[in-house]
Amino acid sequence: MNRVLEVRGLEGGYSSVQILNGIDLYVNEGEFVTIIGPNGCGKSTFLKVLFGLATYHDGTVLHNSTNVSGWRTDRLVDRGIAYVPQVDNVFPSLSVRENLQMGGIQLKSKKLTSGIERACLMFPDLELRMSDLAVSLSGGERQMLAISRALISNPKFLLLDEPTAALSPRYQQQILENIDGLRSEGISVLLVEQNARLSLARSDRGYIFSAGKVVHTDSANNILSDPKIGEYFLGLHQ
Ligand SMILES: Nc1ncnc2c1ncn2[C@@H]1O[C@H](COP(=O)(O)OP(=O)(O)OP(=O)(O)O)[C@@H](O)[C@H]1O
Numbered sequence: 001m002n003r004v005l006e007v008r009g010l011e012g013g014y015s016s017v018q019i020l021n022g023i024d025l026y027v028n029e030g031e032f033v034t035i036i037g038p039n040g041c042g043k044s045t046f047l048k049v050l051f052g053l054a055t056y057h058d059g060t061v062l063h064n065s066t067n068v069s070g071w072r073t074d075r076l077v078d079r080g081i082a083y084v085p086q087v088d089n090v091f092p093s094l095s096v097r098e099n100l101q102m103g104g105i106q107l108k109s110k111k112l113t114s115g116i117e118r119a120c121l122m123f124p125d126l127e128l129r130m131s132d133l134a135v136s137l138s139g140g141e142r143q144m145l146a147i148s149r150a151l152i153s154n155p156k157f158l159l160l161d162e163p164t165a166a167l168s169p170r171y172q173q174q175i176l177e178n179i180d181g182l183r184s185e186g187i188s189v190l191l192v193e194q195n196a197r198l199s200l201a202r203s204d205r206g207y208i209f210s211a212g213k214v215v216h217t218d219s220a221n222n223i224l225s226d227p228k229i230g231e232y233f234l235g236l237h238q
């Protein structure tokens with residue numbers, strides 16, 4: 001089984017401040033893996049270090065067996081990795097179409113058009129809003145746009161930070177369903193979620209972080225059915 005991502009002993013944070021204290025984690029090709037954990041435990045920081053947006057200190061990050069530890073974001077994008085941040089993930093003063101165009105700025109126009117068509121197929125709600133400014137979108141539509149924009153460059157590995165936070169149950173379901181569906185297109189997914197139950201229900205495996213470390217990992221089914229973990233984490237945000 002090809003490992004899309006293999007992380008060993010990753011330490012990192014913001015400049016000299018260390019937040020991640022030795023993370024071990026992997027994602028196999030075609031897998032959907034969810035990270036859960038309490039507020040402030042380093043979930044977002046982990047994705048940011050992986051994507052070159054926070055400071056790498058030590059440890060190993062392999063992407064498809066290539067050592068990419070501490071690489072810059074543009075080089076990671078060239079390798080087919082995309083990232084959807086937790087906040088500020090669209091340009092509010094641009095239209096939906098312009099946001100998508102920004103995601104495909106390096107693409108030839110044919111590829112850009114097919115990327116926009118794919119976004120419309122995936123999220124029909126967005127198609128209706130194509131000419132509207134992103135600032136006018138609902139929270140759910142905004143997440144759909146952020147995900148679509150990340151997909152425009154045709155990535156093979158997608159990092160997502162809380163794509164369903166603060167959304168209505170309808171949007172939560174729709175967005176997680178669509179993310180799950182990406183696997184059939186050969187895209188592997190690493191997702192951070194507060195809606196732990198909902199996300200684990202669609203995941204292959206899960207990791208629980210606490211204070212910048214992995215404190216538990218198992219199949220998603222086992223995590224969901226473990227009464228101890230259930231009490232502590234899965235009831236936290238729902
Ligand atoms: N830009 C930053 N500079 C310095 N410290 C930061 C920065 N961003 C986050 N931190 C700190 O890093 C720690 C981990 O934050 P992080 O955002 O990774 O947590 P999280 O697990 O994603 O939390 P949440 O569930 O609330 O999103 C926190 O103590 C936070 O205050």
Ligand SMILES: [Mg+2]
Nearest residue numbers: 043044045086
């Ligand atoms: Mg976070």
